[in-house]
Amino acid sequence: GDSVTQMEGPVTLSEEAFLTINCTYTATGYPSLFWYVQYPGEGLQLLLKATKADDKGSNKGFEATYRKETTSFHLEKGSVQVSDSAVYFCALTNFNKFYFGSGTKLNVKP
Amino acid sequence: NAGVTQTPKFQVLKTGQSMTLQCAQDMNHNSMYWYRQDPGMGLRLIYYSASEGTTDKGEVPNGYNVSRLNKREFSLRLESAAPSQTSVYFCASSGGLGLARGGTDTQYFGPGTRLTVL
Numbered sequence: 001g002d003s004v005t006q007m008e009g010p011v012t013l014s015e016e017a018f019l020t021i022n023c024t025y026t027a028t029g030y031p032s033l034f035w036y037v038q039y040p041g042e043g044l045q046l047l048l049k050a051t052k053a054d055d056k057g058s059n060k061g062f063e064a065t066y067r068k069e070t071t072s073f074h075l076e077k078g079s080v081q082v083s084d085s086a087v088y089f090c091a092l093t094n095f096n097k098f099y100f101g102s103g104t105k106l107n108v109k110p
Numbered sequence: 111n112a113g114v115t116q117t118p119k120f121q122v123l124k125t126g127q128s129m130t131l132q133c134a135q136d137m138n139h140n141s142m143y144w145y146r147q148d149p150g151m152g153l154r155l156i157y158y159s160a161s162e163g164t165t166d167k168g169e170v171p172n173g174y175n176v177s178r179l180n181k182r183e184f185s186l187r188l189e190s191a192a193p194s195q196t197s198v199y200f201c202a203s204s205g206g207l208g209l210a211r212g213g214t215d216t217q218y219f220g221p222g223t224r225l226t227v228l
Contacts, residue, residue: 034216043114043200043219044153089152093215098143098204102152 002027006090006101013080014109021075021104023064023090031094033057033066033073038087038103047075047088080108112136114220116201122226123191131186131223133201141204142184143168143217144176146197153200159184191227199223 007022025033032051036044048057053068062077073090085108090101117132135142144156145168155168159178173195175187184203188195200222204215 032215036217036219043221044202044217045219046216049216091217093217097158098155098217100145100153102150 002031002092002094002097002099004090004092004099004101006088006104008102008104009087010105010107012107012109015082016079017108019075019077019080019084019106021088021090021106023073023075023101025071025073025090025092025099027071027092027094027099029094031092033064034091034093035062035064035073035075036089036091036100038089040086044089080106082108082110084108114201114203114218116199116220116223118223119221120224122228123188124228125192127191128187128189129191130188131199131201131225132183133185133220134183135201135203135218136182137203137205137218138181139203139205139218140181141215142178143202143204144174144184144186145200145202146170146195147200147222148197156186156199191225193227195225196227197225199225 003026034049035047037047038044048059050057050066056065064075087103087105089103114135140161143158145153154170157176159165162181201220202217204217
């Protein structure tokens with residue numbers, strides 16, 4: 001069945017460091033891919049998405065490119081801030097079903 | 111817009127008690143979902159409803175029942191709570207129209223219900 005695998009955390013970075021959180025997927029057909037973010041005590045919020053191969057989703061300085069050849073959707077940001085500290089979830093949707101990764105906690109230190 | 115709302119925000123139950131978690135959305139979405147979130151396990155789908163009048167089991171349905179009361183509301187019931195059901199529960203909705211090829215739907219999440227079963 002369809003699934004999403006993302007790197008385990010926590011990831012601890014200093015402010016202004018470069019961020020990469022890896023995500024790979026398994027799916028039939030033509031899934032759409034998402035990154036969601038969860039701040040402490042809150043529900044998940046959509047960060048960015050890509051609906052077809054080679055699409056790049058971007059928002060708030062975060063980017064991810066839909067790579068069908070490597071079945072990946074890695075999240076990147078050039079310079080993280082303390083306010084980016086949260087849990088990040090990679091997800092896919094296929095045939096109106098959603099599959100979430102287990103989440104990666106990011107800690108950014110001043 | 112309120113988006114997705116959930117009640118209650120917190121609940122403590124004793125083993126064997128029952129309760130219903132309420133969820134409502136005001137975005138005219140067709141699909142609604144219930145997830146549980148446990149430390150180190152991410153989100154796991156309990157039940158979902160692709161359209162009004164239909165419900166389907168997700169990954170972890172045992173011990174739960176759901177009702178899609180109307181297009182807006184989707185409730186989750188624990189008939190006899192167990193400590194293993196201690197978790198944070200999230201309701202979500204999306205605009206999908208049921209089984210469709212390559213859906214691009216975004217899910218919108220409620221703030222969650224933190225449930226403790228003693």
